[in-house]
Amino acid sequence: MTADQTSIVGTLAAARDDHDTVVRLTRELVRIPSRGGVDPYGPVLDHMAVWLGEYGLQTRRLVEEGGATVALVCEVTGAHAGPRYVLDACLDTAPYGDEAAWSHPPTSGELVDGWLHGRGASDSKSGAAIFAHILTRLQAIREELYGSAVLLLDVDEHTGRFGGAKAYFEGPGAPDRVDGVMIGYPGSDHVVIGGRGVLRARLHVYGVAGHSGGSKPTPNAIAKAAALIGALGDAELPETAGDDFPLPARLTVTAITGGEGYSTVPDLCTLNVDVRLTPALDDQASENLLRGCVAAVDAAWPGTQPTHVEITTRWPAYRLGDGSALKAALLEAADAAGLPTTAKIAGPSNIGNYLAGLGIEATAGFGVDYVGLHGTDERIRIASIPTIQAAYHHALLTLLAPR
Known part of the structure; x- marks a missing residue:
């Protein structure tokens, strides 16, 4: 990797170049209904699989014991041995509530005054689109990477069952090692590094x-x-x-x-x-x-x-320790990207608590600016996308660099 590629200047430039396609992919995903336990997940998974395939990335689907597909997985493996880090975002969403109360239909993907509207825009289809673009960037330099990056797209998250995560981390073919997970929940004020169990x-x-x-x-x-x-x-x-x-x-x-x-x-x-x-x-x-x-x-x-x-x-309470490479990499990358982000212990539990029970470190919240999470008129501020993408990209480059 060149110095330009690994610097925050380089990842910010890459994120700005990707901005239009990240917005486009997010809008496409929002327009595919995928309410947890309500809508079929095949269409949204098919869309992501096709998109990743166009960039030469192979995907596989994870199936739970009952036969239902619960996640899509894509991995970029570096040419050199090293750690494995997972980018995790859900493609299923909360229900719509009273659709008549929405300013724009929940699956509109409308762009209004710099805001992208629709259910799942913040939680977490924008996260999925950002992570997918980061994976394409890593694929282009895989010969220089020490370790691997995984994109895990869960479609059994809003049901509360977390079937996609469980299928990946504990199911047949589970990886022999996972060194950390970054979950793409929205909000740029904090990096969530723990939570009540x-x-x-x-x-x-x-x-x-x-x-x-x-x-x-x-x-x-x-x-x-x-x-x-x-x-x-x-x-x-x-x-x-x-x-x-x-x-x-x-x-x-x-x-x-x-x-x-x-x-x-x-x-x-x-x-x-x-x-x-x-x-x-x-x-x-x-x-x-x-x-x-x-x-x-x-x-x-x-x-x-x-x-x-x-x-x-x-689910146990957890908090990443001061020696956590994952915590340091993401906080330092956010700071370098110009976001005055602080570490936070969350009140609600999340997949990070489940992962803590498996001995896997996780951050569980750092993403785009949003309004209306799980509520009426859910939307994201699209201008916040490049900085978030650059921070995650930079953190991964730090984690997958030679030691």
Whole structure:
């Protein structure tokens, strides 16, 4: 690689040259409906596969156990041995909501006053278009690269199942090594280098069925569940995990299901509980807290079955350390590109937490300027595209340079 190619000046020049085609590809992707769990994913995957093929890049599709296609993968392998880094963006999107409330149809891809409108423009079809262009640039200099860069385009992200990521990192043919992942979520103010984890549980609370007009009352599962909600609300959680992880843990009852009609005392009520984890409250400590509250309420309700605790999700909290090459490369590249970006620990969980459970480093948010993420009139500021592209491109060149 020449000095011009590896400098931020060179990657900015390349990004400006690519700007029109990045915008065009983003608009094309936005115009293909791909709502998670609603629309077929074949058309959007076909479009990306054809586009990459026109640049000489081979793709393969990842299929989950049930036979559904959940991702498209493309890898540029350098001529020299080295690390493997993954650029990850989703091609499925959130639902549209009230389409009548949109200024432009959700699949319009309209350009208005420097803003590109449409569902998925920010999350994350612009990220996919940017990453695809970076891969074409790396392909042109693959003889000089030490290691490889992978483009992972997930179409099972907004369902909450993250099937594409799981198929790539854990499925048949999973790579023997992945040194880091950069996830193309939008927003240029921060590079997300960590996040609270999550433990989710269903608490199946039992009462005794009976007639609501019977002469003798029976223990009501909903009333018992209400007592459990009160106990969970009174539970003490660690306020913070210190300066390295400034966010507190949080426990929220997010759903209640139980009862039917009017004349029957319910014998089952199910609570959904979401606990946001920190290093001061990990998944085991969180589970112990839930089980402690459950045991106390069960003891106060004799004559009922013990509450069944069903754990559905465990993702650890994570934070990239000061020695992380991935963190340093992206933050330094953003700074060189002229973006006053800072590292951030995110409140919501993301794929970075899943990857942390696999021992894989990840950044989970650095991308284009946006408005209306998952909301009405989702749109991106197209002038923000080149700087973001240059920063990611520069970071990868740093990571795939000889050591």
